Amino acid sequence: MSLRILVGVKRVIDYAVKIRVKPDKSGVITEGVKHSMNPFDEIAIEEAVRMKEKKIAKEIVAFSCGPAQCQETLRTALAMGADRGIHVEVAGPQFDTLQPLHISKMLAQLAKDEQIDLIIVGKQAIDDDCNQTAQMTAALLDWPQATSASKIEAKDGSLQVVREIDGGLETIKVKLPTVVSADLRLNEPRYATLPNIMKAKKKPIKKLTPKDLGVDVSPRIEVVTVEEPPVRLAGAKVENVDMMVEKLKALGHA
Amino acid sequence: MLPCFVRRAVFSFNPRYSHAKNVFPNIRHLVTSVDPSSGLTEEQQQIYKTALDFAHLEMRPHMAEWDEKHHWDLVLFTAREDYGGTGLSRLDASITFEALSQGCVSTTAYISIHNMCAWMIDKFGREDLRKTWIPQLASMEKLASYCLTEPGAGSDAGSLNTTAKKSGNDLILNGSKAFISGGGDTDVYLIMCRTGEPGPKGISCVLVEKGTPGLSFGKKEKKIGWNSQPTRAVILEDCRVPISNIIGKEGQGFSIAMKGLNGGRVNIASCSLGAAQASLEISADHLKVRKQFGKPLADFQHSQFQMARMATKLVASRMMIRNAATALEESHPNDVTLCSMAKLYATEACFEIVNTALQLHGGYGYLKDYAVQQYLRDIRVHLILEGTNEVMQMVIAKDILKSK
Numbered sequence: 001m002s003l004r005i006l007v008g009v010k011r012v013i014d015y016a017v018k019i020r021v022k023p024d025k026s027g028v029i030t031e032g033v034k035h036s037m038n039p040f041d042e043i044a045i046e047e048a049v050r051m052k053e054k055k056i057a058k059e060i061v062a063f064s065c066g067p068a069q070c071q072e073t074l075r076t077a078l079a080m081g082a083d084r085g086i087h088v089e090v091a092g093p094q095f096d097t098l099q100p101l102h103i104s105k106m107l108a109q110l111a112k113d114e115q116i117d118l119i120i121v122g123k124q125a126i127d128d129d130c131n132q133t134a135q136m137t138a139a140l141l142d143w144p145q146a147t148s149a150s151k152i153e154a155k156d157g158s159l160q161v162v163r164e165i166d167g168g169l170e171t172i173k174v175k176l177p178t179v180v181s182a183d184l185r186l187n188e189p190r191y192a193t194l195p196n197i198m199k200a201k202k203k204p205i206k207k208l209t210p211k212d213l214g215v216d217v218s219p220r221i222e223v224v225t226v227e228e229p230p231v232r233l234a235g236a237k238v239e240n241v242d243m244m245v246e247k248l249k250a251l252g253h254a
Numbered sequence: 255m256l257p258c259f260v261r262r263a264v265f266s267f268n269p270r271y272s273h274a275k276n277v278f279p280n281i282r283h284l285v286t287s288v289d290p291s292s293g294l295t296e297e298q299q300q301i302y303k304t305a306l307d308f309a310h311l312e313m314r315p316h317m318a319e320w321d322e323k324h325h326w327d328l329v330l331f332t333a334r335e336d337y338g339g340t341g342l343s344r345l346d347a348s349i350t351f352e353a354l355s356q357g358c359v360s361t362t363a364y365i366s367i368h369n370m371c372a373w374m375i376d377k378f379g380r381e382d383l384r385k386t387w388i389p390q391l392a393s394m395e396k397l398a399s400y401c402l403t404e405p406g407a408g409s410d411a412g413s414l415n416t417t418a419k420k421s422g423n424d425l426i427l428n429g430s431k432a433f434i435s436g437g438g439d440t441d442v443y444l445i446m447c448r449t450g451e452p453g454p455k456g457i458s459c460v461l462v463e464k465g466t467p468g469l470s471f472g473k474k475e476k477k478i479g480w481n482s483q484p485t486r487a488v489i490l491e492d493c494r495v496p497i498s499n500i501i502g503k504e505g506q507g508f509s510i511a512m513k514g515l516n517g518g519r520v521n522i523a524s525c526s527l528g529a530a531q532a533s534l535e536i537s538a539d540h541l542k543v544r545k546q547f548g549k550p551l552a553d554f555q556h557s558q559f560q561m562a563r564m565a566t567k568l569v570a571s572r573m574m575i576r577n578a579a580t581a582l583e584e585s586h587p588n589d590v591t592l593c594s595m596a597k598l599y600a601t602e603a604c605f606e607i608v609n610t611a612l613q614l615h616g617g618y619g620y621l622k623d624y625a626v627q628q629y630l631r632d633i634r635v636h637l638i639l640e641g642t643n644e645v646m647q648m649v650i651a652k653d654i655l656k657s658k
Contacts, residue, residue: 016310036303075300191308194342194350197300 001154002058003176005048006111007082008103008121008133009041009064011073015126025225027096037073040122042080044182046189047152048120049081056154059083061114065103067091071205078200079192085205086110090217097219102210104136109213111141116177118159123148123181134181144174148183286573288565290352290531293576298349301342305353309528313357314625320358320482321628324474344517344579348524352575355528359632362528364483366521367435371398371444374459374514378502383461387442397440400518401431401488402511408432409645412454412508416447416490425449425460425497427468427490433639437486438471440464445490446507449500459507461499468493479631516582516590518640519597523575526604526636529629530568533611536626537561540615551614560614564607571600591653598646601636608633 013019014034021028037045051057062077064070065088074085088106090098107119124131138145146152150169151162163170164183174180192200210217238244286293291302342350347369355362372391375398376384390396407414416429427447434443443462450456462469472487502510538561541552551557578596581589612619612626619626637643 072296072299075296076303079300079304192300192304194301194304194346197297197304198342200300201297 001056001157003051003056003117003154004059004061004115005051005057005118005120006061006063006107006114006116007041007044007048007077008107008119009045009062009073009077010038010122010125010127011035011064011066011070012038012125012127015039021226021228025227026223027226035069035073037076038122038125038127040124040126040182040184042122042189043184043186044120044122045077045080045082046187047149047180047182049190050187051152051154052081054154057118061086061110061116063088063107063110065090065098065106065210066095074205075200076192078203078205079197080190081196082203084203086208087205088208088210088213090210093219094217096223097221098217099221100130100132101136102215102217103133104140105215106210106213107133107137108140109215111137111177113213118177119143119179121179121181123183131181134179138179141177141179143177143179145179145181146172146174147181149180150183150185152180152186286569286576288534288569290349290572294349298346301346302349302353305350306356309354309357309362313354313361317358317625317628318622320361321479321631322481322622324481324484344520344583345576347517348520348575348579351521351524352528352531352572355525356532358482359525359529359629360480360482363480363522363525363632363636364435366518366525367400368394368398368440369521370514370518371400371442373517374400374444374510375461375501377513378459378506378510379461380498383499383501387461391442396442397436398442398444399434399436399440399488400511400514401434401437401443401445403432403434405430405432405487409642411446411511412457413452414446414448414457416445418445418447418449418458418460420449420497421494423497424494425499427460427462427493427495429490430472431488431490433475433485434488435480435485436483437488438474439484443469443488444501445488446511447490449504449507454508455505457507457511458504459501459510460495461501462490462493462495466493466495478634479628480635515640516593519593519646520575520579520582522636522640523571523578523597523600523604526601526633527568527571527575529633530564530571530604530607533608533626533629534561534564534568536624537564537611537614540618544616557614560610564610567603567607571596571603574599588653591650594641594646594649597636597640598643598650601633601643605630605633605637 012035013030014036017034019028045062048057048060052060060082061084062074062082063086064074068089070087074087078085110116111119119137121134123134134147135145146159146161146163148164149161150164153160158173158175159178160171160173161180163172164185238247284293291299294302351362351366354365368391372388375387375391391398402411404414404416416427416431418425418427427445429447431445441464445460445462446457447460448456449458468491470489472489475485477485541557541561542550544551574596578592581592586592608626608630612630615624615626618624621627
């Protein structure tokens, strides 16, 4: 097999950063805050690179949508082993209301334009936790989907994917072309080596607009308010188990 | 983004260069700040980020354990690409060490010494030595130690006593070397020894492999910090190596050793910088969480002023270090002085930063459960090694006072 793989990589606030809500509650503070590639997308890139190393894939295209800084995220993907990047620039209020459906439409169009055989994305982004992009992309393309993958094996023209489901693992076989979303245990992403970071600079990043892909990203929703989760209140001590059960019952937990 | 600018804009006390900023209109891209990535090219930011991720995930969690066990986890680094083999610039190396040292100063400092030895062989060694050693050193399969200091020759290194006498096609080495980082555990020793007249001009740099008969080691020294790597005396008794093991020319050894140290000084200063950066960040978090007298420590003006001074010293150190790294890369006429200034200023300023950070932590800062005390212990020695800060002042003064 010599697949062409498209991998979606999202630029998100770094997982180690403490998220703070803007004083006007219109969103979270992103300015001056460390951003990184969505960890699940790192796993997606790693899987694609491994497939290329095993000669299952011949080309890896990394895609990111968002403000200009997304190019840094794409560079990370290129340093890890992607061959080229596609950046669809969306900034300002349009970016704030960007939805998984928009990204799915872009991915679907790119899959057609670039003759893609396999799309891999992270199962969800750690900022909005949507877990929708893979599913909707598959629907738009009318391709099979294998979500929450923890193992992928290529077998004569199809993929055997082990999925993490509630209460266990499910093994399915999907025909190519297909859409896969990466779960946490699929692999452990590598550190880009210094020479590969240098080489990444020379790899091409194509810049597109949503319009180029025929996607209308004008806002259809309005963010009314963003609030921090309630602060955990202090608990109370109980004397014994009976009293605890009684309390739990009174609070409606048991 | 603008790599050529970063390489060219070297500011020194030399008035010829002090207006350089007017020559480069896009100078704002070069602005160094509290954010370590500021002023770096896109590529360098990527290098910094990768190194920092590595430091946070693979080193920081083990830092206290390595300190306690007095041993690093060498397996960790064997898989890693090294700088010697990557064609990185001096500035690239500096930012890498700055990032890695946030994970463990002691381990990173040893890597910088290893890197310096590899550079000396790569730069001055004959083709066959390069071919044999660089691939193994660059992959860190083999490790190297730098051996200049002797029990009787510290700051006055040019007076060293270890001898290498010719016997046919061999050299016979006798003498001892003190405070050798990695000594006993590493595979290759670059020994500065006397092959000729007294003074610096009679010194050659000789490569000695571990296992050579006559090469032995002293006891493992007990130290305040730098505990993840061993320090031992290296003893040479009728140790026979081929003359072809001389790095560079006979009599060039002291010059090679000093050239190695120039980069070494920038790198060691970079390790102090990483410790200071980490300490500043840890302190900021601590001040926001820790409450006394009914409010967070961050609300007290004293803490605020301390943080302000720490951050200011940090940026000043970073500017001097990166400036020196660029000067070295460009073979700037004042490169030696600028490297000495960077080492002198940054190692002291960063020690003060970490010391203040420890004070801001109160009693907790003194506990081994908190990282600040280890940063303090690990960077204290940077005021002493790679040329003491007193020697740095001698070098700087000599340059300033020389007759023009």
